[in-house]
Amino acid sequence: MENGVVKWRFKGRQELIDASAGTVRAVCDAVVSNLNPSDERPVIALGYGDPSSFPSYRTSPIAEDAVVDSVRSAKFNSYNSTVGILPARRAVAEHLSKDLPYKLSPDDVYITIGCSQATEIILAVLSSPGANILLPRPSYPYYEARAAYEHLQVCRFDLLQDKGWEVDLDSVQALADENTVAMVIINPGNPCGCVYSYEHLEKVAKMARKLGIIVIADEVYAHMTFGSKPFVPMGVFGSLAPVVTMGSISKRWIVPGWRIGWLVLTDPNGYLRKHGIVECILSYLNISADPATLIQGALLQMLEGTKEDFFSNIRNIMNEAADFCYDRIKDIPCIDCPYKPEGSMFIMVKLNMSLLEGIDDDLDFALKLAREESVIVLPGTVVGMNNWVRITYAVERSSLEDGVGRIRSFCTRNSKLKNPLCHKP
Template identity: 35%
Template sequence: MSRRSQGKRSWDVRASVLARNTHNLIRSIVENLQVEPNPNKPLIALSVGDPTVFGNLNPPEQVLQAVRDSIEWSSSRGYGSMVGHQEARQAVAKYSAHQGSVTGDDVILCSGCSHAIELAVTVLADSGQNILVPRPGFMIYKTVAEGLGIEIKHYDLLPNQQWKVDLEDLENQIDKETAAIVVINPSNPCGSVYTREHLTEILEVASRNCVPIIADEIYEHFVFAGHEFTAMSAISKDVPVLTCGGLTKRFLVPGWRMGWLIIHDRQNILGREVRKGLFNLASKILGPSTLIQRALPTILESTPQSFFDEVVLFIENQAKLAFEELQRVPGLKPIMPQGAMYMMIEIKMSQFPEFKSELQFVERMVAEQSVFCLPGECFCYPNYMRIVLTVPEDILREACQRIAVFCQDHIASRENINKIGSNEVALANEACETINV
């Protein structure tokens, strides 16, 4: 007769703490929208940052052919190095020469830029520490960090100064537990492109406080006329920079999941431990697709500059179109981007008193006009919404016209706006008197 196990007597299977504490803010908000589009109008989704959704933007033939050729390589079918094939890593180093002096040994190939971000955060921060993230900013950092017990602290961007970093606020957020500062340039969701001078100011804050930088540069070179992209690592004298990039946006192939992390450490501050830590973390998934790795050197070397120029010009023209249309809409204030693929639009909520938040505003706009924009809540920035600029021109124009109709239908009269404003002042005065008492 077998001896009775001393284990559990009943089923009690639960999700881990990591699983329970991991949330993708954008996905959660999008998937929990309790509203159906207007059945009489086709849905226009200006929400997802995937430039391939509408089929109007496609990679050039050279990129597609590189992958076709890769299929013939026997080495594109098996496992690769956990940090990527050396030839592909060296190709990234050459492609990224504008970022400073790097070799293939400084490059780790990743499963998309989001994987590079995960490596950067987890190699630098432990549970109980914090990383500084821009507000508004892309919330993948929150998704990666909070499940691991890493705190997210926000520093503010300045909407009236083309979303420059509030340097005083940035420095005030730093404490002894700050493990890294995240800088997203060009910006998602703002579309800002920082000047060399402003990046130097950010580096000075990091240097004074001895905090490394995670440079999210997936939109590198995605800049409009009159602006110039400068890599953070190219101008850092002493601050270590982990740069996250990839094929996703610039080459219009997000589904290929090819990203990279580049280590820039002129003063050897990170040392061997951090490098070894990155290799250890990379070993968890044994590197990205070897099919795309084998094609990577050709993709990076053979894609014509004219392709990039055409894509950026198209998006810049889309930004101008949306800005011109929406700046005339009462209750809205679009902020003209300088690059990337997005535009942030302020919703003057006091002029739409029937809505308690921009989330309600966005939900109703889906229900009535079948236009879906991401609410500012997705970026920890209320009273704004973000639109994507990669949709075809006729669809973007139609979306802007529908947004205008929605605002005209719901904006309060001037008399009511003034009344609401007076009530808010009265309540504020009453609160101050209560405090003084």
Template identity: 40%
Template sequence: MAELLAAVNPSKKLISLGTGDPAVYPNFFGGGREVFTDAVKATVSSGLYDSYPPAFGLPPARRAVAEYLRSVVKGSGYLRGHPLHLRDSDVFLTVGATQALQTTLSVLGPGIPGGNILLPRPGFSLYDSACVLAGVDCRYYDLLPSRRWEADPSQIRELADSRTLAIVVINPNNPSGAAFSGHHLLQIAEIARDLNIPIIADEVYGGIVFGGGRFIPMACFASFAPIITIGSLSKRWMVPGWRFGWFAIYDPNDTLHEVRNAAEIMMNINPGPCSVIQAAVPAILSDANDEFHESVIALLETCMDTLYKGLQQIEVLECYSRPQGSMFMMVEVDTTRLLGIENDMDFAKELMKEESVLVLPGSVIGLKNWIRLFFGLPTDLLSEACDRMNSFCKRRMVKNAW
């Protein structure tokens, strides 16, 4: 991304569709966020939260996250098996979802020498780096555009062996924008049950669904296999810079006892999230903020539609399915029809040089000759970005010989 930013055309204002930061345009998402900032102001003014918080997080904040997660599962109406068991002590507060996934992979990694993790492709590149740091091999199962980005369960089974430590599921999905069906999640839960391994459920975009999509938490299937759910305030609450995340262990049969012990040791070593943010979390997660979330989701759907419709006018770009969740879509680039463009990285570089539109090359996240586009910005900028991409592609279009 730094290399691409260095190639920006100085004569045109940068439009970034490459980085998923919804807080770049705070006024775009309207009112309601002041509830969150007021809660933080109150905790700072009180002077009660200037000391070190407990290693696993302030008890009221852990309780608020646990209550929120329980309500999401209950609200989905999709709970399978025995009742959901999630105690406050099953929740660990972290410096964003990044620390949550790093901690999770670090404690799972030593379980089996030469262990491996099953990751989705395309996926989130931070998992690759975290696996390297944890000494864990990456094995990739494919998300299929022809199946609305759901995977082939048989491929997941074939990839697994006796050294497989966990399956990662990102839902709603970054980068494809898919919201996985309950049936598909059940298939993955059955695989994890048969392999006797946990599922790492990355639900950072949990609740951000639209266009007929439905968010079904992986914890609904905790009776099949242990679930480690990763979440944060970053996207749904539009405050990524606050760096507040969590992981929650759903383990009704206590099969992850040693993993939990290792996680507690890790959390005692590593610093947690800011104490004043933790203290504000009960107010931030309150049901009183539902109107804000509904407004944001409606706006995101409008943004998605704007970008999706704009792409339909660009002959060499193809988006196979309308996103139903997260803030991203994957778009295939027909490089054979563009002069001087051999791959997705060439496309991204030349687009920046000529039009100052930043996109994420798909090869970075495991899918060559695709690009990932972020649509969490004002619709006028999305329309302008489409116009610029269209102009670029028309200039580079290979002309028919006849």
């Protein structure tokens, strides 16, 4: 206290504020705040990847029954192991092993609070002074935010849009140095909607082996594919390079609010254990929160009992929505859609700034679209792509049609092509 005035010694951590500013939630909230309150039309939210509120995307009755049974069993009301309860870890190991050339053990599996906590864990474990990781561009922005929080340096390799958003392996090799510890692969892709072939993933694994780094495989959209390429898990190549796979029930079962995911080590050669990664994961879990045991208790019934017709129905709805979105958007003046999605819930759309009038950049586009049409999209800057936007098609079909129609109206109104017939050829 000085001259009767208390001198408070605490203050907020600016780094945390800076790190969170570029997340999907933060930017979408900023766009939402620009909505016109006098517009009586319903808001069309095409910026988030959460279809759970729409009737067409309701989760499986098997999943709902599994949670009810878990609660009523009274077996999952107490604290449990920080790595997750054994039945849940065993269920995930068996579920993922179906697609692998070797069998996972429950000891390879750590149950997490969604895929987000899995991301937090592995980035915290890998963050040592001077270390860096390689992130794709475009990419899900949570990685960069968490890396900044952990003081883990980020280098961005490109995804090649003219090759279906494949990894630019030459870019990876050029970026990597003696401080590089891992690279991130998102498959099926967020935000691109791409699906990688077996051959391409094998090349990625061989590159990781050459560089001596971990492949962090974000597979939260695993098996949500509807193009010509089937989903291939990165763990198939765990014998070439150690793979840390992250997944969850959030997307495939359409229950993001249930907050259950996993971090899985596919490393038959034992490199992760030899180099202390396993020990560090266990240590991190000892000082972090645990996922709800009642949802863990439901995992076995969910993973084993959900019928294929539920998943195929969701894929069919997604496929039709992706087709509609791609076909309609590519005919809208001033924007281009270079790649038709083959998986996940998103499509990347490129803005032709030279044909837009009164629009400064992708953020300005999103803000004015919200203000004028009550449609929310995600500015591409958030995912590392200036003057692009990410749009989700995982909404009710009527909402998608309405939203795309409003985007067309907005682009036509703000186009330099004053002649309405001067659209794309």
